[in-house]
Amino acid sequence: MQATITAVRPRQVLASLDPLRQDAYLAAGLAALASVIAVTVGSGRHPDALGWALLLGLHVPLAWRRRAPLAVLAIAIPLIAFYHQQNYNHSAPTAASMVVLYTVAVGSGPVRTAVIGCAVIGLMLVLKIGHGTAGLAVSFQITGWIVSMLVLGGYIRVHRENAAAALERAERAERTREEEARRRVAEERLRIARDLHDLLAHSITLIGVQTSVAAHVLSADPGRLDRAAVAGALEDIAETCRSARGELRTTLEVLRDAGGPDARGPLPGLHGLADLARTVAGADVRLTVTADGVPPAVGAAAYRIVQEALTNAVRHGGRDDLTVHVRVHEDDGALRVHVADDGAGTGTGTPGFGLVGMRERARSVGGTVDAGPRTDGNGFEVTALLPLAPSPVLPPVPPLGGTR
Incomplete structure (x- = not known):
């Protein structure tokens, strides 16, 4: 021993x-x-x-x-x-x-x-x-x-x-470094949550509308099945899934890549609004864009606000012949975004995350968002004012009107 x-x-x-x-x-x-x-x-x-x-x-x-x-x-x-x-x-x-x-x-x-x-x-x-x-x-x-x-x-x-x-x-x-790290993590999580919400809510809504179209075609007249219409509806669903999968992959890569914000890839902007309007099923989207040289962050915020507004319009519009007017233009040093539909939804239901996300998007570039029923009582409208010059992030504001 x-x-x-x-x-x-x-x-x-x-x-x-x-x-x-x-x-x-x-x-x-x-x-x-x-x-x-x-x-x-x-x-x-x-x-x-x-x-x-x-x-x-x-x-x-x-x-x-x-x-x-x-x-x-x-x-x-x-x-x-x-x-x-x-x-x-x-x-x-x-x-x-x-x-x-x-x-x-x-x-x-x-x-x-x-x-x-x-x-x-x-x-x-x-x-x-x-x-x-x-x-x-x-x-x-x-x-x-x-x-x-x-x-x-x-x-x-x-x-x-x-x-x-x-x-x-x-x-x-x-302690300061730890608080800064926690703040950055919280901001990144919030940004990813907004991206996922904007992407999935829009894509799932489109898939739901396109699926309804396919189901209607199949059940309308089984004896005279319009195979071309069914194939077109299914192809639209597949295209929406592919687009959503690509954007979701880009978003998830941020979580796996420690290379910083540059790893996110190009931001969506005003140039993508035309494709966004074409992919919307269940509504006639009339788009007008008169703006040039918009900063990337402002363009991305405008794109996400329009995307969420279109998603809400299709989801809550309540009409088969829904028309949505989208206008994006410069107004006295700011980018003004206006989305209005003629649907039957009034925005009086249970509040969701859509308007909260739009508000956060606008605040990230120093802007504001107003949303609610149209003054004539027909439909819903969203108006965003996004400064084109650098602007400090606005302080917290009261919840928006409406519930979409």
Whole structure:
């Protein structure tokens, strides 16, 4: 059997202890050191019973030096002063005195540290004033130690404050990066959700209309089946499926490609409105486009708004001879999109995601969307105003009228 011995470093042992226990061990060690010095080296007489009581007693408060440094100073300094006044070994309590001063400097500001230092030096000079020239030399030496401990404690305090500030800045920067990453993920998810909604809602609506046409042809007169009409309706369904599959593949590639927004491929724009109007089944779409040089983002937003408006018109129009007028033109530095149908739908049902998506599309380029029943009461209309110049994203707006 082999015994495994794990080496434990002294620093690891200290780190595993709580501060009070660490300071208690430090006080005990300093008391032992002071006891050895009291009977071996230094000036002054060896401690008697009172001297030992003073020497060992002044080390006891050191166990709480980090919890209450000023209280420890207030207790230890009188004991140290009385010890020296009795002319006991003057070197014995030096280490404890320096630890107390260092602790006060670490936990206090520069002004308080300077005041405490001046008070301690003044007290030391009062005790040494009757020792003549020898006392003056010792006073300079002790003053140097006092100043050194206070400066060292102040330096450690500033270093810790700077380290804490740097750590806080790093944590704040990390939180900012995480929040920015979450924001970008949320924006990307919202964009993908809009794309999928626009694509699938439009394509599924067209497939539903085309399927209804095929079913009507099959059931209208089974004895005189119009095979060409059925084949045409099925071909329209197949073409719609192919188009939807292509756009869906392009959208899903964004999720798999880490190359950034450029991987999305070309955006749909005003040039695609003609093909969009031709693919709409179940409605007569009359398209008018008088705009040129439209920014890609604005053109894409206009395309998606028209697509959703056509989908809603076909879905909710309620007429076989539905007519939809689509007009896209420039108007005083903005692109105006107007889609109106003459259907029977009034937009008073349960709200859906269509108008919400149109509103978000418009807001993404700084524009607005209004939607609702037409003023003459016949049909539904959607009007979008999209600035052609760069514009900040608008703040949240109240829900649109209508429910499509």
